[in-house]
Structures are given as C-alpha cells and as structure tokens.
Amino acid sequence: MRPGEWIVRFCLILDGSIPYQRVKGFFRNLLENDHAPQKRYFDLFMILLVLASVFLLIYDVTHSLTASAALFEDFAVLVFIVEYLLRLWVYNDSHLIIIERFERASFLDTRFRPGPAILDVLRRKWAFVSSPMAIIDLLAILPSYRPIRLLRIFLLFRLFKLFRYTRSAGGMASILAEKRFEFYTLALFMSFVLLASSSAIYLFEGDMAGGKFENFFDAVYWSMITLSTVGYGDITPLTSEGRVIAMALIISGIGVMAFSTSIVVSAFQERMTDLRELRVLGDLDRMHGYTVICGYGRVGQVVVERLAADKAPFVIIDRDAGRIREATIKGYPAIHGDAASDELLRKAGIEERAARVLCITGDDMTNVFVTISARQMNSGLQVISRANRKEVVNKLKLAGADHVVAPFEIAGLMASEYIGKPVAFEAIHGILSGEHDVILDTLPVHNGSFICGRLLGDVDFARYKLLLFGVITGSDSKSPPVGGLFPLADRHFYFNPPPDVRLEDHDILVLVGHRDSLQYFRRTLEKGELRVVRS
Amino acid sequence: MPKTSIVIFGYHSTAVEVATYLRSRDYRITIIDDNEEKLAKARYAGFETARLDYRDDAELKKLGLGRDVEVVFSLFPDDAENVFLVISVRALAPDVRIFTIAHGALAVPKLIAAGANKVVDTYEITGHRIVDILDRPIITEILDNTLFGQADLSMAEVPMMAGSILNGHTVKDIQLGNDYNLILVGIVDREMGDNFIYSTEGHNHRLDEGDVLVLIGPNEEIDRIRQDLAP
Numbered sequence: 139m140r141p142g143e144w145i146v147r148f149c150l151i152l153d154g155s156i157p158y159q160r161v162k163g164f165f166r167n168l169l170e171n172d173h174a175p176q177k178r179y180f181d182l183f184m185i186l187l188v189l190a191s192v193f194l195l196i197y198d199v200t201h202s203l204t205a206s207a208a209l210f211e212d213f214a215v216l217v218f219i220v221e222y223l224l225r226l227w228v229y230n231d232s233h234l235i236i237i238e239r240f241e242r243a244s245f246l247d248t249r250f251r252p253g254p255a256i257l258d259v260l261r262r263k264w265a266f267v268s269s270p271m272a273i274i275d276l277l278a279i280l281p282s283y284r285p286i287r288l289l290r291i292f293l294l295f296r297l298f299k300l301f302r303y304t305r306s307a308g309g310m311a312s313i314l315a316e317k318r319f320e321f322y323t324l325a326l327f328m329s330f331v332l333l334a335s336s337s338a339i340y341l342f343e344g345d346m347a348g349g350k351f352e353n354f355f356d357a358v359y360w361s362m363i364t365l366s367t368v369g370y371g372d373i374t375p376l377t378s379e380g381r382v383i384a385m386a387l388i389i390s391g392i393g394v395m396a397f398s399t400s401i402v403v404s405a406f407q408e409r410m411t412d413l414r415e416l417r418v419l420g421d422l423d424r425m426h427g428y429t430v431i432c433g434y435g436r437v438g439q440v441v442v443e444r445l446a447a448d449k450a451p452f453v454i455i456d457r458d459a460g461r462i463r464e465a466t467i468k469g470y471p472a473i474h475g476d477a478a479s480d481e482l483l484r485k486a487g488i489e490e491r492a493a494r495v496l497c498i499t500g501d502d503m504t505n506v507f508v509t510i511s512a513r514q515m516n517s518g519l520q521v522i523s524r525a526n527r528k529e530v531v532n533k534l535k536l537a538g539a540d541h542v543v544a545p546f547e548i549a550g551l552m553a554s555e556y557i558g559k560p561v562a563f564e565a566i567h568g569i570l571s572g573e574h575d576v577i578l579d580t581l582p583v584h585n586g587s588f589i590c591g592r593l594l595g596d597v598d599f600a601r602y603k604l605l606l607f608g609v610i611t612g613s614d615s616k617s618p619p620v621g622g623l624f625p626l627a628d629r630h631f632y633f634n635p636p637p638d639v640r641l642e643d644h645d646i647l648v649l650v651g652h653r654d655s656l657q658y659f660r661r662t663l664e665k666g667e668l669r670v671v672r673s
Numbered sequence: 674m675p676k677t678s679i680v681i682f683g684y685h686s687t688a689v690e691v692a693t694y695l696r697s698r699d700y701r702i703t704i705i706d707d708n709e710e711k712l713a714k715a716r717y718a719g720f721e722t723a724r725l726d727y728r729d730d731a732e733l734k735k736l737g738l739g740r741d742v743e744v745v746f747s748l749f750p751d752d753a754e755n756v757f758l759v760i761s762v763r764a765l766a767p768d769v770r771i772f773t774i775a776h777g778a779l780a781v782p783k784l785i786a787a788g789a790n791k792v793v794d795t796y797e798i799t800g801h802r803i804v805d806i807l808d809r810p811i812i813t814e815i816l817d818n819t820l821f822g823q824a825d826l827s828m829a830e831v832p833m834m835a836g837s838i839l840n841g842h843t844v845k846d847i848q849l850g851n852d853y854n855l856i857l858v859g860i861v862d863r864e865m866g867d868n869f870i871y872s873t874e875g876h877n878h879r880l881d882e883g884d885v886l887v888l889i890g891p892n893e894e895i896d897r898i899r900q901d902l903a904p
Contacts, residue, residue: 429807436777440800448808496803522803527686541806545795548802549748549774550690552793554698556772557679557744559830560791561861562887565869566828569858576871580811603873607856607889610811624819624826631815633826634856634890648815650858651873 142252146240149233166228169221173423181303184221187214188296218279218296225275229266232259274298309416317405324398328365331394335387336361342379349376365391411474418453418471422487425451430492432477432508433499434461437524437545441496442470453486456499478507480515488512494520497539502530506537513538575653578607585643587663595637602659604651608633611645679703680742682727682758683749684711687774687795691746692720705736727758730765739766747773747789752780756787763788828858829895831886837902844870844878853898855890 152158167174191214194207203211236255243250266272277295301311314321336357343349344357350373351357360373364387375381406413422428428451431438438454442465445452454465454472465472475482477499488495495512497505502525509523523539525531526546534542556563568574583590589597599606609632624631631648632639641647649656678701681688688704692715695702704715704722712722725732736742747758755773762771775781775794784792805813819826833839839847844860859871863883870878880886888895 436796437800437803440797441803444801444804445807450807494807498799498803520807522806524799524803528689543799543802543806544690545799546686546690548798549687549793549795550694552798553691553746553748553772554694555828556791557695557700559828559887560770561869561885562828562830562858565859565871565887566889568869576873578812580809600873605856605858605871605873608815610815624815626814626818631818633819634854646811648812650871652871655873 142250145236145252145255146250149236149240152233153237162228162231165224169225169228172420175424178424184217185300185303187217188299190214192294192296215279218275218299222272222275222279225272226263226266230262232262235259235262271301274301309413313405313409313413314402316409317401320401321398324394324401328394331365331387331390332358332361335365335383338383339375339380342377342383343375346376350374361387364388365394367391367395414466415473418473419485421471422453422491425487426491427493428452428487428491430455430483430486430488430495430512432456432495432497432504433524434458434465434472435498435500437498438496441498446470455482455486478504478511480511483508483511483515488519489515492516492519494522497521497523497534498543499524500526502526506530506533509534509537509539569650576651577653577656578648578650579656580610581647581649581656581660581663583641583643583645583647589641589663590643592641593637594635594639594641597641599649602651602662603655604649604659606634607648607650609635609639609641609645609647611642678742679744679746680705680736680738681746681748682706683747683754684708684715685748685750687750688746688748689718691748692718696720703742727761730761733761733765738762739769742766742769744770744772747771750776752776752783756780756783759784759787759789825891826889827892827895828887828889830861831888831895831899831902833880833882833884833886834903835882837882839880839902840882842880844872844880847880853890854894855888855898858887858889860887861885 168176168180171177191211194203194211197203197207235258236252239255239258240250267276274295278299336354339360340351340354340357343351344354351360356373360375363370363373364384367388375384429445431441431445431452432455434442434454434456438456442452442454452471454462454470455475455477456462456465456472457474457476459474462472462474473482473486477483477497483495486492495508497508497512499505499508505523505525509521512519512521521539522541522543523534523537525534525542525544528544528546531542531544531547552563552567569576569578594606594609610626610629611632612629624633649659651659679695681692681702681704684704684706692702692704696719702720704712704720705725705727706712706715706722707724707726709724712724715722723736725736727733738745745762747755747762749755749758752775755775759771759773762769770791771789772791772793773784773789775784775792776796778794778797781792781794802813844857847857857872859869859874860878860880861869861884862878863885869887888898
C-alpha cells in the first residue's frame with residue numbers, strides 16, 4: 139500500500155469518527171464561536187492569565203522570581219502553547235482537503251498524488267500562522283526563554299492577546315480605522331512639521347558650543363516633545379532663532395493635537411449608535427427565548443414596560459430614531475432600523491434564538507411584511523401582530539400570525555360591554571387586568587396531588603376564599619353539561635362545573651380569588667403532594 | 674325592555690367596531706359626524722346618521738342629551754376633539770353617561786377632568802392584551818372563547834328589589850352555583866358607596882334591597898334568575 143493511500147484512509151476514518159468531530163466541535167466552540175457560552179468563560183480565564191503573567195514580568199524586573207512564580211510562568215506559557223496549537227488545529231479541516239482532492243482524482247480517474255495535497259494543507263495552515271492575531275500569539279510565547287533582552291519587549295505582546303478575548307477592543311480599532319484618510323493627512327502634516335523644525339533647530343544649534351542638540355536624533359526628539367505640547371524641557375533651544383522655531387512649533391502642535399482629538403471624537407460620535415447596537419446584538423447572542431418587539435409606539439411602550447417589570451428578556455426594533463433614544467434612555471435594549479429588513483431580523487436572532495415576535499407598529503403593511511418574514515425564517519416562532527384596520531386581521535392570520543390583536547376591536551368590545559353593565563364591567567376588568575389584588579388564575583392538577591381524583595364537591599374552595607370559575611379538561615368525556623362546556627384550541631373549558639365532577643390528572647382549575655389566597659391554596663396543594671409521595 | 678339610546682360621535686375604525694357590537698345587542702344607535710363622506714359610509718353600513726357641527730352647543734342641544742339620549746360615545750381619532758366634545762356634552766347634560774377613548778396615557782386624566790365617565794386607552798389595553806397572550810395564554814383563551822367571544826356566556830348585573838327571596842341572606846348562604854348555572858362574582862352595595870365586594874371576600878355580607886349582584890353565566894340562566902328574583 140502506498141503512503142498516499144494510507145493518508146486518504148486515515149482522513150476517511152477521521153471524517154467518519156464521531157468522537158473526533160465532537161472533540162473538534164468542542165474546541166471550536168471554546169475558541170471561535172462567539173455564541174457559545176463556554177467561550178465567555180474561556181476568554182475571561184485567558185484575560186486573567188495574561189494579566190497575571192504580565193504582572194509577573196513587571197515584578198520580575200526588580201525582584202527575583204520564587205520557584206512557584208516560575209512554575210506559574212511555565213504554566214501560562216504552556217497554556218499559550220496549547221491554545222496556539224488548538225487554534226491551528228481548529229482553523230480548518232485538513233482531512234477534508236485531502237479527501238476532496240482524492241475524490242476529484244478518482245472522479246477524473248487520475249492518480250491521487252499526496253504531495254500537492256499536503257502542500258495545499260500546509261498552505262491553508264500557513265494562512266492561519268501568518269494572520270496578525272496568530273503572530274501576536276506566537277510572539278507572546280517565543281521570548282519566554284529570553285536569552286536576549288530586546289526580546290522581552292515582545293512579551294508585552296501578551297497584552298495584545300487581550301484583543302482576542304474582548305470584543306469592544308476590536309470594535310474600537312475598526313472605528314478608528316474608518317478615519318484612515320484623516321489620520322494619513324494628519325501624519326503627513328506632522329512629519330512635514332517635524333522634519334522642517336528638527337532640521338531648522340539642528341541647523342541653528344547643532345554646531346553651537348554648549349548647545350543641547352548633540353545629534354539629529356536629539357532634534358527630532360525635541361521637536362516631537364514640543365509638537366505634542368508635552369515639553370519635558372530636558373533639551374531646550376538657547377538661541378533666539380531656536381526659540382522662534384519653538385514658538386512656531388508649539389502653535390502648529392496645538393493645531394495637530396486639536397485636529398487629532400477631533401478626528402477621534404467625531405469617529406466615535408458617528409459610530410456611537412452602531413457601537414451601542416453592536417453591544418445590544420452581542421448581548422442578544424447569548425440569550426435564548428426572548429421577545430423581539432417591532433415598533434415602540436404607544437402599544438409597544440405598554441408591552442415593554444410590562445415585560446421589563448416581569449424581567450422577561452426582549453429587544454426593541456424601531457425605525458424612528460427618537461423612539462429608540464427614548465428606549466435607550468430608559469435602559470431597554472433597542473436597535474434602530476427597519477423591521478421589514480430580513481437582515482435586521484436575522485441579526486436579532488429570529489431564526490433560532492428568539493421565542494416570539496410582536497409586530498405592533500402603527501403601519502399595517504409593515505406588520506404584515508414582518509409577520510410573513512418572521513414566519514418564513516422560523517416556523518416554531520410565536521408571532522403576535524397588530525391590525526390597525528379590520529380588513530388586515532385576516533391578512534395577518536394568512537401571513538402566519540398566531541394571534542392578531544386589534545386596538546379598535548378591543549375598544550369596541552369594551553364600549554359595548556360597558557354600556558349595559560358598568561359595574562360588572564369594572565369588576566371583571568379589574569380581575570382581568572390584575573389592577574386589584576383579586577385575580578383570575580389557573581392551577582394545574584397533577585397526578586399525585588391530593589385533589590387529583592377527588593370530586594369537586596369535596597374541595598372546599600370557599601374555605602380558601604376562592605371562587606371556582608371553571609375547569610379546563612382534556613376530554614369531553616365528563617357528562618356533557620347543560621351548556622357549560624366551551625371548546626378551546628385543543629381542550630375544553632367547563633364553566634361552573636357541578637360538584638360531582640371528578641378531577642383528573644392534567645385538568646386545570648380556573649379560580650378567582652385574592653392573590654394571597656391563591657398562593658396559599660397552591661402551597662397547600664404542593665404540601666399535599668409531598669404527603670402523598672411520602673406515604 | 675326598551676334599549677338605551679346611544680349617540681356615537683366620529684365615524685372611524687373604532688366607531689365602526691363599537692357600533693357593530695352595539696347593534697348586535699339591539700341598542701338604538703345614531704352616528705354623528707360633520708363629514709358627509711363618513712356619514713354616507715355609515716348609512717351604507719346600515720346605521721342611522723345625523724350631520725351635525727358638534728362644536729356648536731346650539732346644535733348639540735337639539736339631540737336632547739340626557740333626555741332622549743342616555744349614553745354618548747366620543748370616538749374621534751384625535752384626543753383634543755374628544756376632550757372638547759366631552760366637555761361640551763358634560764356642560765349641557767350633567768347626567769348623560771359619556772364613554773370615550775384616549776390615544777396615549779397623558780390624555781386619560783384630561784378626558785376624566787372634562788367629565789367622561791369611562792375612558793379607555795386603546796393602545797394601553799392593546800399592549801396589556803399582548804402581554805396577557807404571552808403570560809397567561811390559557812386565561813386569555815378562555816375569556817376570548819366565552820365572555821368576549823360569540824359563545825353564550827356573559828356578565829350581568831341583577832338588582833335586588835324589595836321583597837326578593839334572597840333578601841336578608843348572606844353571600845355565603847346562597848349557593849347560586851347549584852340552583853343556577855351561574856357564578857356570583859360579587860355584589861355592589863349601594864348603601865356603602867357603590868363599593869364592589871368580591872364574593873370571595875364578603876362572605877358575611879347580608880344582601881338587602883338595592884344591592885346589585887354581578888353574575889357570569891349563560892344568558893338564559895341570567896334571565897331565569899332575573900325572573901326568580903323579581904318580587
């Protein structure tokens with residue numbers, strides 16, 4: 139058997155090996171997947187390790203290391219080496235390259251040559267090794283057997299390693315990189331001023347007896363210190379010509395400083411909202427089962443306030459910059475953008491991590507569009523949409539909304555309910571809205587609970603100051619009542635059931651009562667459950 | 674029993690909905706707007722209409738507020754218009770009941786100050802409803818299918834008259850659930866300042882003339898208890 143075949147066979151085994159894939163997947167999550175929770179812990183660990191090792195280096199300058207400190211340094215370097223090798227490993231799948239080449243060769247019926255394939259593999263790995271972050275990683279490891287003093291400076295590259303583990307640092311660098319053109323201009327102007335002033339000062343004072351400018355480097359150093367308005371004063375011009383140069387340099391120095399400050403400030407100002415959004419999206423990446431709220435109008439505000447009070451996770455999307463600002467001031471995560479854009483919805487994690495979408499803008503077209511996009515992206519998503527006109531209700535349902543709420547319909551309903559019986563209306567709405575302490579709530583009956591299997595008449599709800607509104611039952615097997623059985627989506631609601639109804643597992647009691655009474659009853663049931671389990 | 678006569682101001686999406694609901698419950702409705710196009714739409718939908726400049730008190734007086742008209746709905750899409758109409762109507766007729774809608778929380782106290790009996794903030798209620806669908810899907814589904822839906826289950830107020838059989842009984846004693854398919858949510862005690870007492874709280878309250886029972890149940894059961902309670 140030729141070595142080429144051995145290699146291919148080995149690669150095929152790797153490709154089919156589930157443990158190998160699992161291990162590689164684990165490390166890929168750990169090192170590269172920003173969404174994976176374990177990466178956060180790993181990053182934190184690495185940051186602490188880098189800081190500790192740099193601190194040790196600084197300590198090492200004037201102190202001699204103890205044995206344990208040296209051991210720690212060895213440990214840190216070992217971790218860095220292992221990390222580097224792991225990154226090299228998970229960077230790509232080499233065996234796939236070989237398999238692909240082999241398959242192409244067998245398809246074309248030519249001989250598989252392992253040489254070029256391995257070269258290809260090495261080339262891909264080289265792409266990793268030559269990437270800036272990998273070079274920093276390597277430089278952070280290499281000087282650890284520091285035979286040369288200069289190499290120690292490279293140990294500071296460990297600090298640069300921190301960029302790998304923090305996202306905001308990368309964001310900041312990219313923002314400054316956007317102002318590349320301005321920085322080039324500034325650098326050009328600065329080098330011109332520096333060159334002119336250092337040559338001038340050197341011309342005037344370089345050959346002066348007792349002068350401080352011994353060589354051209356001194357002149358450049360002095361110019362730089364003066365230009366930056368730092369002005370140490372260790373080297374100073376002595377002649378009047380030199381002082382004139384210094385004055386001119388100081389004035390242009392103020393200009394340069396102001397210019398560079400303004401570049402940085404404007405760069406950040408322009409991108410501040412983006413940065414904030416990046417942060418919101420970054421936070422979202424780590425969440426699951428949150429609510430995406432499209433539209434922060436009056437309805438949206440009410441929803442958000444209640445969700446925030448319940449500490450339920452959510453994110454707001456709105457087109458209107460003013461509303462987004464309002465939301466941000468209140469500390470709610472908000473993204474400025476058109477919810478009708480698929481890209482934004484995808485970024486908001488509609489495809490997998492969001493549990494539900496609320497399309498509640500004041501614009502029916504947007505609501506329909508967002509409903510249909512969200513439904514297409516994720517069929518398991520709960521979609522609740524708002525219809526501002528009657529005709530839209532059906533369209534929203536067709537578009538895939540699970541629930542459609544219509545402000546006008548609710549107002550109409552309330553108006554007509556109010557008209558005949560204002561008192562009853564207020565009372566029942568008090569119960570429904572939870573404004574008072576008396577609420578309507580559900581209580582599931584579990585198998586083993588002490589009310590399970592009992593007749594309703596045996597449970598003295600009045601003693602617990604509760605009112606039985608009805609029972610939700612899975613089956614309609616219970617003797618069909620005079621008209622108290624109402625169909626729900628997949629079960630039945632039995633209004634005011636008679637005392638001879640027997641409670642079964644999975645039934646749900648619907649009770650009216652004071653919050654505390656309900657709480658007490660619930661706890662009593664739980665204790666009852668315990669009793670049954672023990673006996 | 675002759676049904677209450679109602680005037681609805683402003684024919685917009687909310688008004689359409691309100692008017693349709695009310696018509697299905699046999700109320701006498703008149704729709705008022707100063708826009709002929711909207712009135713034409715209302716007439717097309719089969720409502721009685723009247724064109725009126727509602728900013729003018731003299732014209733409002735013609736309606737017979739408080740005498741012929743017992744309830745006024747002010748359903749303009751603009752808060753300022755609603756406030757103006759509510760205050761005009763209240764000035765003309767102190768006893769008429771006024772129902773209005775608000776578009777935002779800030780308008781609610783203004784409308785109440787203007788004299789509205791009931792203000793519904795549509796957007797707020799919509800918001801609450803959305804959260805209810807998320808938080809308490811079962812309860813919401815039950816209510817949608819029963820009390821607020823087409824199903825035959827409604828709430829009612831049944832007044833206690835002099836000489837009613839329940840007079841003098843406590844809330845605890847009367848087991849409505851057995852004799853009628855009804856749930857007694859609570860009672861309003863007229864003597865105690867129209868206080869609403871939930872039946873779970875006021876077990877020992879003794880019923881007397883003037884109290885109002887608040888019930889939930891099928892319509893025929895409500896009619897039955899009405900008849901039975903009549904002296």
